[in-house]
Amino acid sequence: MRGQDRSGLGVMRWGTAFGAALAGLLVFAFGALSQDAAPVHIVPRLTGATEPMADMRAPPLDRPVTDDVRRMRNYPEQPPIIPHSIDGYQLTVNTNRCLDCHKREFTxxxxxxxxxxxxxxxxxxxxxxxxxxxxxxxxxxHVQQTDARALVPNLFQDANDIGRKR
Ligand code: HEC
Ligand code: HEC
Structure with missing residues (x-):
């Protein structure tokens, strides 16, 4: 008798477990569906809020910093930014305006x-x-620095500012 009783309970336990698993699966599936319906953008799109294929006026370019002050590099291998205007400088297979000044012979x-x-x-x-x-x-x-607003907060830290201090 006890054996029968136990097996009965067993069947009930399995039933409950299966029901719970099914319910869990349904909740999960609906959760996934509702997430698809409302996509979450973590980073603002570079193209703005307009529809991807829609016509829109190009926003004005940000102003480059052209104060002729050479900027400190954030790490040794960083290509230094260009601190002067490069408007109209030709950079083609035949002409390289940059080298007219930066080449060894012309410095x-x-x-x-x-x-x-x-x-x-x-x-x-x-x-x-x-x-x-x-x-x-x-x-x-090499690029120019502009006065553009940062798209996302920048948490960059100079290597000298982390680790043990002397
Ligand atoms: C008319 C001369 C001239 C031309 C042309 C020129 N530069 Fe320069 N460049 C300079 C001078 C002078 C400096 C030093 C800072 C200053 O006075 O602006 C400099 C600084 C730089 C620096 C910063 C170097 C550092 O160590 O911080 C970079 C990078 C640079 N130029 C890249 C370019 C690029 C790329 C071009 C072409 C698109 C270019 N330059 C064209 C004269 C020139
Ligand atoms: C593939 C990337 C790359 C290209 C292309 C490139 N540079 Fe650089 N440049 C760098 C990096 C990285 C540094 C800093 C480390 C170094 O010197 O290599 C640098 C450094 C410099 C410096 C500073 C030199 C100094 O001693 O302080 C000048 C000036 C410069 N570049 C000018 C130019 C000019 C002009 C051109 C085009 C003819 C050019 N670069 C093309 C990556 C590049």
């Missing part, structure tokens, strides 16, 4: 800092006598 006259030694090295570390092709298009790495 004495222009007062511009020379492109660093890394700009003469090809990908195998061989040092060439002129700028290496992979450093030819300066604005692929």
């Amino acid at each position: 004495e006259g222009s007062g511009a800092p020379m492109i660093s030694i890394t700009h003469f090295q090809d990908r195998d570390g061989q040092v060439l006598s002129d700028v290496t092709p992979r450093r030819y298009f300066c604005t692929a790495c």
Whole structure:
């Protein structure tokens, strides 16, 4: 008798467990569905609130900082930002206006800092006598600083400010 009783209870336990699992699955599925209906944007879209394919006026560009003050780098390998105007400077296969001032031969006259030694090295570390092709298009790495508002809060910390202090 006790055996029968137990098995009866067992069936009931299994039934309850199955019911609970099914209910859980349904709650989960509906939760996923309702999340699909209202997507959450954590970072504001660069394109703004307009529909992705809609026509809109291009917002004005932010103003570049052109005060000629060379900025401290946030880490040694950072390409320094351009502290002067580059409006109308041609940068094509045939002409490189940047090198008219930043090339080794021209720095004495222009007062511009020379492109660093890394700009003469090809990908195998061989040092060439002129700028290496992979450093030819300066604005692929060097940009101007503008007065644009930060899209998201910036928590960057200088390496000198973290860790044990002397
Ligand atoms: C007319 C000469 C001239 C031209 C052309 C020129 N620069 Fe400069 N550049 C300078 C001078 C001078 C400085 C030093 C800071 C200053 O006076 O603005 C400088 C500073 C810089 C710096 C900052 C270096 C540092 O260590 O902080 C970068 C990066 C730079 N220029 C990149 C460029 C790029 C990229 C171009 C082309 C789009 C360019 N420059 C065209 C003269 C020039
Ligand atoms: C592939 C990325 C890249 C390209 C392309 C590039 N640079 Fe740089 N540049 C850097 C980095 C990174 C640094 C800082 C570390 C170093 O010197 O390599 C730098 C440093 C500099 C400096 C500072 C040099 C010094 O000794 O303080 C100048 C000036 C400069 N670049 C000008 C130019 C010019 C002009 C061009 C185009 C002919 C150019 N760069 C192309 C990445 C680049």
